[in-house]
Amino acid sequence: MTLRLQDSLTGEQRDFVPVTPGKVGIYICGLTTQAPPHLGHVRFAVAFDVLRRWLTRGHGYDVTLIRNVTDIDDKILAKSAESGEPWYAVSYRNEVETAKALADLGVLPPTYEPRATGHIPEMVALMETIIEKGHAYPAADGSGDVYFDVRSWPTYGALTKQKIDDMTAAEDADPRGKRDPRDFALWKGHKVDEPATASWPTPFGPGRPGWHLECSAMARKYLGDTFDIHGGGVDLRFPHHENELAQSTSAGLGFANYWLHNGWVTMGGEKMSKSLGNSLRVSTVLAEHRPVVVRYYLTAAHYRSMIEYQETSLAEAAAAVERIEGFLHRALPDLTTALPTGEEELPEDFTESLDDDLGVSGALAVIHETVRAGNTALDEGDIEDAAGLARVVVAMTDVLGINPLDPVWGAADPGNADAMTALDALVQERIHARTKARAARDYATADAIRDELTAAGIAVEDTAAGARWSLNRKSEN
Numbered sequence: 001m002t003l004r005l006q007d008s009l010t011g012e013q014r015d016f017v018p019v020t021p022g023k024v025g026i027y028i029c030g031l032t033t034q035a036p037p038h039l040g041h042v043r044f045a046v047a048f049d050v051l052r053r054w055l056t057r058g059h060g061y062d063v064t065l066i067r068n069v070t071d072i073d074d075k076i077l078a079k080s081a082e083s084g085e086p087w088y089a090v091s092y093r094n095e096v097e098t099a100k101a102l103a104d105l106g107v108l109p110p111t112y113e114p115r116a117t118g119h120i121p122e123m124v125a126l127m128e129t130i131i132e133k134g135h136a137y138p139a140a141d142g143s144g145d146v147y148f149d150v151r152s153w154p155t156y157g158a159l160t161k162q163k164i165d166d167m168t169a170a171e172d173a174d175p176r177g178k179r180d181p182r183d184f185a186l187w188k189g190h191k192v193d194e195p196a197t198a199s200w201p202t203p204f205g206p207g208r209p210g211w212h213l214e215c216s217a218m219a220r221k222y223l224g225d226t227f228d229i230h231g232g233g234v235d236l237r238f239p240h241h242e243n244e245l246a247q248s249t250s251a252g253l254g255f256a257n258y259w260l261h262n263g264w265v266t267m268g269g270e271k272m273s274k275s276l277g278n279s280l281r282v283s284t285v286l287a288e289h290r291p292v293v294v295r296y297y298l299t300a301a302h303y304r305s306m307i308e309y310q311e312t313s314l315a316e317a318a319a320a321v322e323r324i325e326g327f328l329h330r331a332l333p334d335l336t337t338a339l340p341t342g343e344e345e346l347p348e349d350f351t352e353s354l355d356d357d358l359g360v361s362g363a364l365a366v367i368h369e370t371v372r373a374g375n376t377a378l379d380e381g382d383i384e385d386a387a388g389l390a391r392v393v394v395a396m397t398d399v400l401g402i403n404p405l406d407p408v409w410g411a412a413d414p415g416n417a418d419a420m421t422a423l424d425a426l427v428q429e430r431i432h433a434r435t436k437a438r439a440a441r442d443y444a445t446a447d448a449i450r451d452e453l454t455a456a457g458i459a460v461e462d463t464a465a466g467a468r469w470s471l472n473r474k475s476e477n
Contacts, residue, residue: 139177144189
């Protein structure tokens with residue numbers, strides 16, 4: 001089946017055809033590093049990580065993924081002024097915390113992660129081209145600001161299906177030098193109250209880049225004039241992505257062939273944000289919940305849908321992970337041999353779901369159906385069939401980045417496997433003693449052994465094929 005993706009520009013689901021056969025270029029807008037990330041911030045990275053994994057594993061593409069860092073902007077300068085710390089120190093500290101949060105959640109590192117401040121020459125060159133073509137202008141007030149002339153570009157508003165007269169004024173710069181209040185800043189002239197370090201020379205005067213210009217310049221540098229996929233949160237469609245599209249196409253560049261946008265994480269029906277006071281910092285959440293559980297939670301909903309965070313959300317995700325994990329531990333005692341090779345044949349229903357605009361819900365349904373079939377095989381004593389199904393589960397969960405045995409979670413290292421083998425021997429001895437007590441109708445002893453195991457975090461389930469055990473992960477929190 002051909003991979004089909006929902007393109008925000010056309011509003012249609014389209015067959016995916018790469019610019020260069022066998023290769024895919026993706027640009028996703030990273031975070032502005034004015035503060036540590038919360039769950040809402042990192043959903044985009046998880047969503048596009050699933051896309052990247054599926055393009056690689058499901059279709060064999062060589063994927064280049066660029067995720068930028070906006071390390072200079074108004075918010076960063078405001079945080080710097082508030083704290084008295086240099087803006088670049090504020091930015092770098094939050095960049096490091098963001099990188100750790102994404103790594104903790106199993107997000108694969110980007111091919112390149114360029115910073116805005118490292119690409120000023122490319123931005124200036126692009127800005128000069130746009131001016132030469134008549135679609136941008138330096139502010140007449142001599143401020144050093146440079147604006148994009150939205151009325152000069154006939155297709156401005158195409159991405160969000162808006163007419164210029166219906167748009168609100170751009171709020172990214174002082175409006176005094178604009179021809180139209182909707183014109184947006186390509187470049188912001190240096191202000192007397194801003195640090196000199198936050199300024200770079202240009203033919204139009206010293207200053208710093210506007211938010212939108214950086215992404216057009218960096219996407220072009222690393223992916224070329226035309227590339228495959230541009231992605232980000234749905235809140236970036238306007239004005240950020242609309243402005244990127246206008247900048248690049250007005251300069252004569254092809255830019256992105258497909259636009260993909262992920263939904264928000266909401267609380268109480270509102271977008272998770274610091275301004276609303278409803279943010280959940282990733283580091284805080286991970287101190288209370290296993291990373292693979294948080295990853296599962298962020299992955300489970302379709303990337304374009306909104307995720308409503310509730311008190312029970314992560315508990316439900318934990319239960320789902322534990323079902324998968326419990327089966328894998330039962331069916332694959334030697335965890336070091338269970339990692340996927342990439343050669344496993346994935347179920348047809350699984351691949352069809354992901355090829356349908358990354359239908360993760362359908363893919364997860366196949367995973368849980370396979371887990372149920374595997375547990376049934378174990379109950380019936382068919383160890384070989386169960387092990388085969390377990391390896392398929394490992395391969396499918398690996399595609400989604402939720403494989404409980406992935407070394408990123410610390411679950412499949414040799415030391416852990418040795419510990420599980422030793423634990424199994426000890427638990428089996430206690431289960432055998434319990435079985436003997438039950439056979440002798442010594443139910444008090446049998447119940448005491450079960451209570452002993454439960455207190456130690458071991459769940460025992462009686463089946464037609466005998467008792468089976470699993471780690472009770474809830475006891476860890």
